[in-house]
Amino acid sequence: MRLSKKTEIMVGIFVLLGAISVILLALNVSNLSNFSAEKTYQIKAYFDNIGGLRTRAKVSMSGVKIGRVSHITYHPERGQAEVTLTLNPKFKLSTDTQASIYTAGLLGEQYISLEPGAEDDVLTTGNIITLTQSAMVLEEIIGKVMVNLTSK
Amino acid sequence: MILDWLQNMGKSSLNFFRKIGQFSLFLFHLLSGLNYLFFRPRLLIKEIYSVGVLSLLIIIFSGLFVGMVLSLLGYVTLVDFGAEGSLGVLVSLSLVRELGPVLTALLFSGRAGSALTAEIGLMKATEQLASMEMMAVDPMKRIIAPRFIAGIFSLPILTAIFILVGIYSSFLVGSLWLGVDEGSFWSQMQSKVEFQHDLVNGFIKSFVFGIVVTGIAVFQGYTATPTSAGVSEATTRSVVHSALAILGLDFILTSIMFGL
Incomplete structure (x- = not known):
């Protein structure tokens, strides 16, 4: 099955947007940047x-x-x-x-x-x-x- | 008279259990055909485009307005107590925990779920599914599975975008229009919103909603009566059942995740 290039690019942008949103939410909104990943x-x-x-x-x-x-x-x-x-x-x-x-x-x-x-x-x-x-x-x-x- | 009543009740409960059994068999059949997608990933990409990318616009706009309204609404209450610095906490917690997953899933069932049901129902009504079976192509693998997986994959992404847009739009209204201090907005939010407890649980919710909404949508399409009236009925049922399932499940999930 052939897909148009535009469809594939749009899906790529969609997935990228999702990844950026998750990263921004994790770093900007939650306290992940404080110390939850560090040792306690x-x-x-x-x-x-x-x-x-x-x-x-x-x-x-x-x-x-x-x-x-x-x-x-x-x-x-x-x-x-x-x-x-x-x-x-x-x-x-x-x-x-x-x-x-x-x-x-x-x-x-x-x-x-x-x-x-x-x-x-x-x-x-x-x-x-x-x-x-x-x-x-x-x-x-x-x-x-x-x-x-x-x-x- | 009483016998009639009893008969009706027995009939409807038997019907109910038959529906549940049918749905479980459908789900089992669907899951056992998933490995087919590893060999045909392009089927999936096409479906993610029509289910996810095309829903992007309505999700972004809804997030924008929901965030702005939350900001106005919260400010009016908080300013009475001199606590308008907590606006960020209020907006972000309600978006991350509840409104983000639930509203996105409701919009998604209206925008994408109904379209899936109508598409599959029409395929059945015009005997496309039957002709696929004639050619020894399993419609479950070729038609249903890619749409199911695309829905499960797209909904958490849409939810993340919804929450992000909502928080930033509420920040714009809060700081530019209402004059909430920028620093306390973000710093209080960051100290109250926890990654594991809030964000991860929100995404688990959205993942569960994705399974439920697309599961109901493809099931209603696949079992629709193959007439035009049957397809319209199935589309209505798909949206109504998804909405009820989302709200009911949300209560159960919230009481497990955030209840004391």
Whole structure:
């Protein structure tokens, strides 16, 4: 079967357009250019209360995004929530790093903020952040205020 | 009276199961004839031209307008909360996850699926398929398979173009007309849209829709009653069934992919 040259060229252009669109979407729209293809390392942190933290929430250091929350589960022996952080290996954390759960803005989503420590040793895959600060839950604060007010 | 009613119900459910069986046999026959295409790739190129390339114009224009409308619509709501910087996130997530795959598939079933059904149905009505069988050419391999594969191949490409055009047109409306900050538009979008979770799932959706839409279209054409009324009925059924299947499947896929 003979096809006209124009048909074949048009199909070629069509396939090329599709490939260009996928590449542009991957690089310009999604976060592929950040670090999803690079190597990562996982560390764990235990919190008494994680509030409304979700998987894929931001992990930041001094406000700079350095990773994501990859897994959240309940640890029955410790009686705490176990949060797995997936971090970019470019950033090294000392063993006495402190992790806190904050809220972005007044009503925004919750994220984990890390404060650097002073130790020389760095955390590697499987290590645990021991210094943690739980999420601020509005009902608890209101409860404390109420107790203070009524005890006077 | 009751017996009549029961008989009707039994008849329609038997009909339903017969249709499902017929469709599975059709699909099996179709898939077993696919290797033929490796020896005749030109059949495929011709079909990609008529199914994919000729649908390009309607896809680009629809993407353009859908993106611009989304931008206007989202801005009105977001600006009340001072969150108009999130316009890019709103537009890109809704396009990548839902609107891109679904709208492209709906347009594709109207533009290309109906044409496939009518073409194959007319071939059957004018006994072209029967005469091919007389010449020991399997119409399943020669006619149906290339159209099926061309549809599956074209729909994800059209979806990618639709999403890209939509996002860029919403960016133009947002930044030039509504005055949304250019930097926050792109940077918030990039931090929220994930390659694996959003883009890849969107393309899986579009691939599934491609199989469903072209599968229904060629099946309706192949089983059409070989009269002019039968072909018109089959074309209508092809579009209606595809639209229902797309929307129903979209709900199931979304609840699996993005539901909690």
